[in-house]
Amino acid sequence: QVQLQESGPGLVKPSETLSLTCTVSGYSISSGYYWGWIRQPPGKGLEWIGSIYHSGSTYYNPSLKSRVTISVDTSKNQFSLKLSSVTAADTAVYYCARVNWRSNWFDPWGQGTLVTVSS
Amino acid sequence: QSALTQPPSASGSPGQSVTISCTGTSSDVGGYNYVSWYQQHPGKAPKLMIYEVSKRPSGVPDRFSGSKSGNTASLTVSGLQAEDEADYYCCSYAGSNNLRVFGGGTKLTVL
Numbered sequence: 001q002v003q004l005q006e007s008g009p010g011l012v013k014p015s016e017t018l019s020l021t022c023t024v025s026g027y028s029i030s031s032g033y034y035w036g037w038i039r040q041p042p043g044k045g046l047e048w049i050g051s052i053y054h055s056g057s058t059y060y061n062p063s064l065k066s067r068v069t070i071s072v073d074t075s076k077n078q079f080s081l082k083l084s085s086v087t088a089a090d091t092a093v094y095y096c097a098r099v100n101w102r103s104n105w106f107d108p109w110g111q112g113t114l115v116t117v118s119s
Numbered sequence: 120q121s122a123l124t125q126p127p128s129a130s131g132s133p134g135q136s137v138t139i140s141c142t143g144t145s146s147d148v149g150g151y152n153y154v155s156w157y158q159q160h161p162g163k164a165p166k167l168m169i170y171e172v173s174k175r176p177s178g179v180p181d182r183f184s185g186s187k188s189g190n191t192a193s194l195t196v197s198g199l200q201a202e203d204e205a206d207y208y209c210c211s212y213a214g215s216n217n218l219r220v221f222g223g224g225t226k227l228t229v230l
Contacts, residue, residue: 038221045122045163046157046208048219059217095164104153104212104219107167109178 004096004110005116012090012117018083022110023076023095030074030076031044034069036106037070037081039092047092051099086117120152123148123209123222124199130228131199139225141209149190151213156185156194159224160205168207169194196227204229 008020022035029035036051052070060068063078064083082091093114097106099114124142131137139157141148143188148154157165169185172182172192192211196203209222209230 036219045224046155046210046221048210048221051219061218062216100170101217102153102157103171104210105155105167105170105209106157106165106210110168114165 002098002108004098004108004112006094006096006110008113010114010116012086012115013119014087014117015085018081018086018090018117020081020094020096020113020115021078023078023081024098025077027098028074029072029077029079034101035072035079036097036099036107038095038097038109040092040095040112041089041092049081049083049094051086051101055100070107088117091115091117121220123211123220125222125225127223128226128228130198130230131194132199132230133199135156135199136195137227138193138195138196138200139207139227140211141194141211141222143190143192143211143220145190146215147211147213148187148192148209150214151167151212152187154185154187154192155210156183156192157208157210158203158205159208165208199229203227 034051037049067084071080093112095112097109156169159165173185
């Protein structure tokens with residue numbers, strides 16, 4: 001059974017960099033699939049942030065591309081998100097998920113982690 | 120890339136059927152059969168309900184079905200049950216640059 005778990009600071013100061021890690025269990029990242037990050041501001045809808053393959057190939061949402069870096073560590077079976085120059089608008093629950101890139105589905109999802117941007 | 124358009128709310132009584140729409144453009148929903156749907160209960164992570172417009176993952180009740188016509192995809196929930204009350208989101212492949220775009224979400228209320 002594939003499981004994903006997000007981890008990282010729950011509070012980030014404005015202008016700093018948000019860093020989160022997703023740890024995958026029950027499946028080897030190197031075996032295939034893309035792996036992605038999605039966020040959801042409080043009371044709002046879902047927004048795709050970006051996705052990565054185990055080879056390191058990445059795709060980003062153009063609206064965030066200048067501030068986003070997604071990386072993968074196959075030795076730890078983890079992938080990570082860095083979002084720079086954050087503002088209050090980046091406050092959201094951040095989810096990681098396994099992605100079937102060709103068929104465009106996200107499953108399963110991690111439980112999500114709330115990141116608040118505030119001084 | 121703009122979010123796909125969903126009605127903010129939908130409702131139905133137990134046993135009835137409800138259809139939720141997801142409208143995009145020929146560059147996303149209308150151009151490809153790669154629309155997926157997610158169910159999200161309050162405080163929980165989204166759950167995949169439909170992929171490739173009309174396919175159901177193992178374990179999803181056949182009360183849930185998907186379809187597409189032109190630039191609009193639809194999710195139909197038949198035989199409504201109390202546990203179907205949740206937020207529903209569509210997601211489409213958006214072509215160039217391999218983008219993915221979500222809908223704004225629809226809150227389904229079971230009366």
